[in-house]
Amino acid sequence: MSKLIQAHNLHKTYQLGRVEVPVLRGVSLDVEAAEWVAILGASGSGKSTLLHLLGALDHPDSNESSISYEGSLLSSMRPGALNNYRNKSVGFVFQFYHLLPELTVLENTILPGLVGLNRLQYLRRIGELRDRGAELLDAFGLSHRLSHRPRELSGGERQRVAIARALINKAPLLLADEPTGNLDRQTGEEILELLKAQHRAGLTIVMVTHDLTIAEQADRIVRLEDGVIEPAKESHNISR
Amino acid sequence: MYQALLTNRYLTSRVIPLLAVAAVALCVALVIVVVSVMTGFLDMVRDSGRKLMGDVVISHPIYGIPHYEALLEELTKTSGVAAATPVIDSWGLLKMPYPQGDSKTTRTVQIWGVEPETFEQVTDFSTSIVWRQVEAYSPAWQYLLEDLFTQQSTAIIEALDLDQRIALLCVIKEDPELRDATPEDRLAIANQLSLESWQAILRTAARVPTLTEECLGTETWQSILARDPRLITPDAILEDGVTISRDNGTIPGIVMGLHVSELNVRSSDRTTVPHNNWYWWMPRFDVTLTTMPIDQKGGIVTEPSSRILPVANEFQSGVYLIDETRVLVPLDVAQDLMNLDEATIVDEFDPDIELGVDPARTTMVLVRAEQGLTPEELQVKVREAYTKFYEGLIKEQDLLVWPPSPNSLTLNIMTWEEQQAGFIGPVENERRLIQTLFSIVYVVCAALVLAIFWAIVYEKTRDIGILRSVGASRTGIVWIFLRYGLVVGSVGAVVGLGLGWLVVTNINGIHSALEEPPLILSWIFFVLAAISLILTVVLSWRGSLLPLVLGLMITVLLTILAIGILLLDGMGGVAIWDPSIYYFTDIPSSLDWWSAFGTMVGAVVFSLVGAIIPAAKAADTDPVKALRYE
């Protein structure tokens, strides 16, 4: 199987006033296409930080750190290419949904699609885009919510909108940061089922969680501790 | 394309953009109002100075300029001179017709002796004449009629033949003796009446003009009215003002500044109404002008000379200082009063030997420039013309009296600005203060607009993080807020312009409302306060706190406003614009379009800058950092 994304020797240190807080101290992680990796770790262990680096929402510290997506280095990409990477190659699901409060559910969903369009493309493709957004939301059981505002939705519904948004551009890689962390067990399970279905359809997923029972549903579990991946504890899930 | 969507949503889905528009609009309006009033004020100072003096003034106080007619002739020949006029400038005492009784008020006045025709050419003073028409049956007309019927009663009666007198009797129809009288009886009564009785009948007739006209017939009536031209020709009063005379130019008169008489009361609609319902309308009366003429030789004061002059009209220049002190009389009257008229020079030791003529003089000559010539350019030409005039005169050997030499220290040839330095100087100083205030207002407003946008964009930092995380470019994000700033700035600027325009054009009305706050407004506010109190009670019945707080605040505010107006009224209002301090009777009320335009552009620019800087800053940080702004 081919590697979709490879992270090598990632370092990240935060500056808290005068104090340096090393969060990642040489993390390496390879994810294969169509694989589902769960990153498990205690709160504050740097899981979110790692995911942000993979999604190019932040950049690693040192020059030795490198992340390559389908063989090209993120650090050598020009800003335009990096925007394109965030827009077309990865879908990001945050723990706190991060929807735009002024936009409707449908508009939030198709936002990454809109961002990728220029004026001419917009005129030609907007209909198609809306249809796809509506379809996705329909599949997630939100067809009656299209023109609602995010604040009118429950947490589970919001997270489904966020996942639909991450999928709208058919990005091959989904990065999910504790997508069920804010939800009750029942709703969390429903969200996981959604992700599982997408995974079965060929989506590569890197999911962060501190919950072992959730992590166990993934193909592979990676444990993050003290800023490094624990090699010994890296294990393949055998239940699937 | 997502930018258009987001801008629209940001603009339409919250109160904040409305607040921002309101803030920008208020700032723009504030600056427009301040700048318009202040520049209007400065413009008025310059304009009025020029209007009152012409462009260049030749003056030689006290002694005057003899042979000035030759100077005027020389000036009219000079290119660049549109008109020139002699003026005698002096001081005197004016005995007013009020109050009723023997002891009258006396005012110190500045006397300007002018030649109406040329004075008009130089200063356009006819535009400042206050009373332009006396309409038939108006209060002023009625008083003129009563004056005529009392003052000229004897003459009027003597001019009436017996038939006309009998006809006049019908104005006292209520007299039982007359009511049933036959024509013969009337003849008998008419023959019996004394002059005093006729005069009494005439006084009655003056009070019922329409009836009298009916009794006498239009022709007789008109012939009686013709004794005062102002009664039959509505425009006669204006003509009197322009010619500074009465009775078709036959009697020299006086035209007083509108505020020389303290009984001209400014009403709240900013027109002037003579006190006691037009009773003290000055053109009804005569005034006595007294001066201290100056002896030609040594400037020693001789016997004061007085002259009774009928008030022809009043003028209002708009400059309070002048309207309060200046009176205009015909030049020859002033020359006579000031001993500046033509006289015979006699031998010091033998008054019977006539040596020659001492020509009439004037103390000033006002010169108006032709269009396009600056006062400074004209000043040079006038100086040359004066030298020519002087050199032309000294060639004449037999001249007894010489005009001052062009180099004389007492002769001044100045532009109106130099002449008015005492008046303009302090204003120029104020201008500097005003400019400082301008810049403070500007800076404060710019800072406010910047701060508002900064806050708005700052609040949207998380949104920027989200947009960046789904691949939006930095420029794309800046573009959202550029549109936002542009819309809010432009709408705010336009609304502000409208608001500023409303305030500026109605500023005098607003001011008089402050001077005399309408009490009804106070009651309206009380009623509104009561309504809001009731609403508050009803709305907060279910225990919600916000309606209670807001409602109480509004109620208190309305009550304060209502009480404030009552108090203001009790104190007799506030006169922010006191004409005796700000020189002018009215607040300048025209919009300064250039500065308004500049202010609007400034508002848009500051809105854009205020929006773009924080947006660019947020777009430049890593998406994650932006997302952490919770």
Ligand SMILES: Nc1ncnc2c1ncn2[C@@H]1O[C@H](COP(=O)(O)OP(=O)(O)O)[C@@H](O)[C@H]1O
């Ligand atoms: N911007 C930041 N500045 C300072 N410290 C940070 C910042 N982001 C994260 N951290 C710190 O880094 C550590 C790891 O954070 P994070 O990656 O969010 O952990 P996790 O997602 O595993 O709970 C935490 O101790 C957190 O406080």
Ligand SMILES: [Mg+2]
């Ligand atoms: Mg986390």
